[in-house]
Structure formats: C-alpha cells, structure tokens
Amino acid sequence: MSVTALPKIELHMHLEGAAPPAFIRGMAREKNIDISRIFDEKGHYRYADFWEFLKVYEAACTTLQNPMDFYRLTMAVLEESAASGVVYTETFLSPDFCGGRDLGAWREYLHAIEEAAAEAEAKMGITLRGIVTCIRHFGPQKARETVHCAAQTKGDFIRGFGIAGDEKVGNLEDFIWSFDCAREAGLGLEVHACEWNGPQEVRDALTHLKADRIGHGVRAIADLALVDELAEKGVVLEVCPGSNVALGIYPSFRDHPIAEFDRRGVKVTISTDDPPFFHTTMALEYEMLNRAFDWDEGQFSKLNRTALDAAFCDADTKAKIAKLLGAA
Numbered sequence: 001m002s003v004t005a006l007p008k009i010e011l012h013m014h015l016e017g018a019a020p021p022a023f024i025r026g027m028a029r030e031k032n033i034d035i036s037r038i039f040d041e042k043g044h045y046r047y048a049d050f051w052e053f054l055k056v057y058e059a060a061c062t063t064l065q066n067p068m069d070f071y072r073l074t075m076a077v078l079e080e081s082a083a084s085g086v087v088y089t090e091t092f093l094s095p096d097f098c099g100g101r102d103l104g105a106w107r108e109y110l111h112a113i114e115e116a117a118a119e120a121e122a123k124m125g126i127t128l129r130g131i132v133t134c135i136r137h138f139g140p141q142k143a144r145e146t147v148h149c150a151a152q153t154k155g156d157f158i159r160g161f162g163i164a165g166d167e168k169v170g171n172l173e174d175f176i177w178s179f180d181c182a183r184e185a186g187l188g189l190e191v192h193a194c195e196w197n198g199p200q201e202v203r204d205a206l207t208h209l210k211a212d213r214i215g216h217g218v219r220a221i222a223d224l225a226l227v228d229e230l231a232e233k234g235v236v237l238e239v240c241p242g243s244n245v246a247l248g249i250y251p252s253f254r255d256h257p258i259a260e261f262d263r264r265g266v267k268v269t270i271s272t273d274d275p276p277f278f279h280t281t282m283a284l285e286y287e288m289l290n291r292a293f294d295w296d297e298g299q300f301s302k303l304n305r306t307a308l309d310a311a312f313c314d315a316d317t318k319a320k321i322a323k324l325l326g327a328a
C-alpha cells in the first residue's frame with residue numbers, strides 16, 4: 001500500500017486555519033466584505049511571514065459570523081481531511097472567533113460544529129473532537145474567559161484546552177490560572193511552544209502549564225538534554241513539518257528535525273496545522289516524509305499508534321479508531 005493511502009490520525013489542526021480560500025471568498029461575498037487583499041493572484045492566501053499569516057488568518061475569520069457558517073466550515077474541512085485518509089482528527093476551536101467568548105454564543109457555535117461532525121462521521125467515517133484554544137497574543141485575561149467556555153462545555157466532544165498564537169508575545173507563566181482551571185475540569189492540555197522561541201519555552205510549557213502535548217516543539221532540538229528528557233517522560237510532539245517549511249523555519253522536509261526526534265526516542269506525531277495556508281494535506285505530509293526520510297508503512301503505523309495513545313478522546317472512541325487503524 002502506498003503510504004498516502006494509509007488511515008491517518010491528526011492531532012493538530014486549526015478549524016479556521018483549515019478553511020479553503022474559496023470557502024472564505026464565498027463567505028466574504030455573502031456578507032459583502034472585501035478581503036481581496038488576503039489572497040494572491042492564484043487565489044491562495046497571501047502572507048510574507050508568520051506574523052502576517054496571523055493577520056491574514058484573523059481577517060479570514062471576520063467572514064465567519066454565525067453558527068451556520070461554522071457548520072458549513074466544519075463540513076468543508078472534514079471533507080478535505082477524509083479525502084486525505086484521516087479517520088480521527090482533533091481540531092483547535094477558539095471561542096474568540098465563535099461569539100467573542102460569550103458562553104451562550106459559544107454553546108450555539110459548538111452545537112453547530114458538533115452537528116456537522118456527527119453528519120460527517122455518518123457520511124465519511126471521520127471522527128472529530130475539539131480542543132478549546134486561547135490565543136496567546138490576545139492576553140491572559142481573555143484566556144480566562146476562553147477556559148470558562150471550555151470547562152463549561154467539556155464532554156464527549158470538547159476534550160482539551162490549548163494555547164496558540166504569537167509565541168513572541170507574553171510568557172506561558174501568565175496563563176497558569178487558565179491551565180490550572182482546565183486541568184481541574186479534566187481537560188487534556190496542549191501548548192504551542194518552541195515553534196518560534198527556544199527550548200526554554202517547552203520547559204515552561206511542561207513546568208508551569210503541565211502540558212500533556214506540545215504543539216510543534218521543534219526548536220527543542222537545539223537542546224539535546226531537553227530532547228532526552230522529552231523522550232524519557234514520553235512527551236508527545238504534534239509536529240507539523242509542512243507548516244514549518246512553509247513558514248521558513250526549515251528550508252525543506254529533509255532539513256526538518258522530525259526524524260532526529262524520532263531517532264532519539266521522542267514521541268512524534270504528524271499534523272497539517274492550517275493546511276490550505278501551507279499548501280498541504282495529510283496525504284501530502286506522508287508523501288513528503290516518505291520521500292525525505294524513506295519512512296515506510298511500518299513507521300507511519302507506529303506514529304499513528306502514538307497519536308491514538310495521545311488523543312484526548314475517551315477509551316471507547318480510541319477502541320473504535322484502533323480498529324480502523326488495524327491496530328486492535
């Protein structure tokens with residue numbers, strides 16, 4: 001079997017970041033919003049670097065204005081994921097973009113997202129779970145409102161709490177209150193760290209926020225003592241190689257440290273982050289990793305089992321997905 005045809009598990013994808021550009025253009029047209037500046041002449045998202053990417057991302061989000069928009073977005077995204085062979089995916093959801101962190105509004109957005117997820121599962125056999133995510137550059141005060149939304153809606157679908165956004169703004173320590181609250185609510189904890197900052201960021205994520213999983217984590221490779229510690233503690237990295245290459249952190253897949261982490265015993269998993277922004281899909285990630293490192297079916301199966309172990313869903317869901325992976 002070609003590696004691209006394997007069933008896949010994805011742990012790190014931003015729902016709004018997975019919006020196809022044509023979908024966002026349609027939303028903008030319906031609402032008479034002019035966001036033509038965020039697209040290039042080919043209709044792709046246009047940005048020069050990560051910081052501009054965040055601005056384009058937020059501009060795209062302004063076209064998503066009600067629960068039905070998120071229902072449609074969820075369907076569009078899951079169709080793409082299912083076409084790539086993804087059988088289980090966890091997505092970051094931000095109440096900031098779903099009713100401005102108002103709990104009542106958030107419940108309505110979430111209801112629409114869950115409805116689409118259930119429909120997609122019945123039609124396409126793909127299972128979705130949500131991780132409520134605060135945005136670091138929006139600050140710790142807003143994160144408190146976000147974690148309130150997360151804790152109040154924890155259930156079969158909302159399984160985790162995370163932090164994304166600009167790593168160069170503020171400190172992870174500023175978010176201790178929110179992460180303590182999320183942990184007490186029984187949510188799994190995910191922290192974007194070491195995508196832009198150095199190894200200390202992963203140490204902070206583990207020490208201060210007690211993260212279960214690290215989003216990216218790739219710059220930890222500069223500190224081999226930390227890499228050994230990650231391996232010993234079994235910390236899972238949600239690695240997004242195509243995202244890192246598209247944003248210029250590494251010149252190519254061959255230069256990406258994912259294989260080195262794997263060789264050193266760190267638990268790595270594979271995700272797309274914001275697939276259309278980075279011109280990637282899960283199938284393409286597998287193909288590029290196969291080409292760069294000669295990773296075969298056995299290697300991808302190992303990584304999928306790691307991802308399933310680290311997934312935030314309940315045991316029954318894991319058992320069901322394990323069967324789809326052929327690992328039961």
Ligand code: ADE
Pocket residue numbers: 014017057164165166192195243273274
């Ligand atoms: N939000 C969406 N994509 C992101 C990324 N790669 N890093 C941080 N925040 C994000």
Ligand code: ZN
Pocket residue numbers: 012014164192215273
């Ligand atoms: Zn991310």
